[in-house]
Amino acid sequence: MFRLRMILALTVFCAMAMDAGSITGKVAAGKGVSVVWVEAAAGKTVPKPDKPLTMDQRSLLFQPHILVVPVGATVEFLNSDNVQHNIFWPAISGNKKLAHNLGTWPKGQTRSFLFETAGVVPLLCNVHSEMSGYVVVTPTPYYAQTDEAGNFKIANVPDGSYTVTAWHEGYKNQSKPVSVGGEGTVDFTLAK
């Protein structure tokens, strides 16, 4: 029993003392930014963000075009235009059962939504069909958006082995394993 306690204490100590590393790499895809995130490891829970994030509708555009949030986050959808807007999504990562319509609300007001499922949420407006935006709900708080050249860095990732996924609008997702021992590197080449 004592031996078992010692092993457990050692494990906790090691975990506490473990260095946080980072994952860097490059995503080769089309124009614009990509999103890269670390998939959840079995049995691990992630803390919920404490502040809601905002997706604005301004000048007939979703701003930002891509909003990345961890699962469990609440997003506030703001209408800054003085024309009526709507936000709906026909699916989350292709799952049509998760489709939702937030309705209509006037200028200056918001509608909130709690994203409890990870996935890519394509935002649409049913009166301005050209409007397009995305909420990318990541399963862990370890994510990053690339720069225009495709470079990314996910910081503060605990050492370990993970699966990392890259997403780009209009391209197929790609997942790759990566080990973080201080720093991990992974590159992606996405295809349509």
Next chain:
Amino acid sequence: MRTALKGSLALAALALSVPLLTRQANAIPAFSRQYATSCVTCHIDFPKLNDFGKAFKDAGFQFPKEDETYLKVAPVMLGAEAQKQAFPKSVWPGTIPGMPPIGLRFNSFFQATGSSRNRFDPLAAPGVPQIIPATDFASGLFSIFTAGNFGSGIAFWVDDDISVAGVNGAGGLGDAYLKFVNVSRFLKLPKDSLAVRVGQFELDLPITQARSYNLSPYDIYQEANIGAMNSMVALQQNVSNQFTFSNPARGIELTGGHQYGGYHYSVAVFDQNTTGVDQSSNTTPYVPSATGGANGGVGFGSTADFKNVYGRLSYRFNLERDSESRHDIQAAGPAGPRDHSYLAVGSFYLYGKSLQQFAGMNELLRVQEPYYRAGGDFNFNYRRFNMYGVFMYGRDQNLLPVDNTDALISLPLTSSSPLPVNFIKSVPAQFDGGFVQADLMLHPWVMAIMRWDGVNSTADRINGLALAANTPFFAPVHSTRNRFTPGLQFLIHPNIKFSFEYQIRPEQSVVIETDPLTGKLIAANPFRVKTALFGLEFVY
């Protein structure tokens, strides 16, 4: 040939070419480019406007509020904003669109005509076509249109058909005007209660013909009151009024209110031209034109001194329960903004004078024959279902020519007819009719249509296929033409549309006989022409 009859023949020729080639303007892709927004922002199944599109048009082709925040292409300033402070010592600054706001449109058709289509052949005068083909691929219109806003609430619109039926230059100018929006602000009247439109424009019809989304035109808007000068008809008519609501008017219009809710009115004063003569050829070598030398310039749009007057008043009741939503441009539905549920009712009235003229005994005999058109309309919308209708009554006074003994001259005039010296009033030439149409959006990209057109006219010869043979197209006992037109329209893309119509017409005849049993005139050799029409069009 007497002028009136000549006019009738010209109209008949025109009528033959009308169904496919009705002048239509359409959606404005230039706005899509300027605002980087889709056609469906303003249109349901283009060119049918949704409530936002109506508000955009009312506001002078701009967003009703804070337009500049939505423009993705900045307009070019024609003078600094501060120049306004220097006025009147400087020109009031305006703007022009940052890119030429030009849209183009092309359509083509496939038509199939019923099996009895050639049964009139033995009676028809030689001409083209000698045989109506069973199926046919036909070219439609290639049109250019431009519209926008010059700042200070001055909107513009010009559309023109570059090519019609595959022939370049065979088309013509549609609407072309400047509109001074919200002039009411200068008079301290309620906002949008007065705007002024000047140029050539479609009258403020209850349901637009120029921007119709149907393949075929509304028959009542095509109705010209042309008298039946036929010795077989007891009550002769000398009416040669080629005015139709489908033609654009040249003049000035005062308008106010909104198309998306509440009142709307318009009063227009415009040229009278009931002889069908083109402005370009309406000139004389004896009087210099103000716009050119003798027999030159742009000609005269009018054929008489009198100006027609048209007025329309309508009210639209938005039926949303929520007050705020009811008064907004679009209704706030639980699944997003949408068009209001509404009921609109309106009425219209036109007064004009039709020029009648004959080569008289001593001089060209002319008279201005009063006529009017009056009607009412309704428009009901519930979610994806829209139903509307127009009823119209037309009346021309019917002045008949008399000879020097005041005796009526038998019509039509022939070379042996006595010379007319005067006119007397007779039984007015009347017609009535209208249409009712129901649209159902099955999906945002599929619209089902059912429509009925009806025209009742004792002198209806607009279809005058057998005019040269002096036989009425319809039996006098049933001088009515009706048509049921079910249809479907598919948006392949927001700017590409495939349309279908099946036109079901009543039995028709060009031969009249006397029923040996009743002694009444009946139609013989009846035939029924049904047509199927497919259209493919795109705008960009």
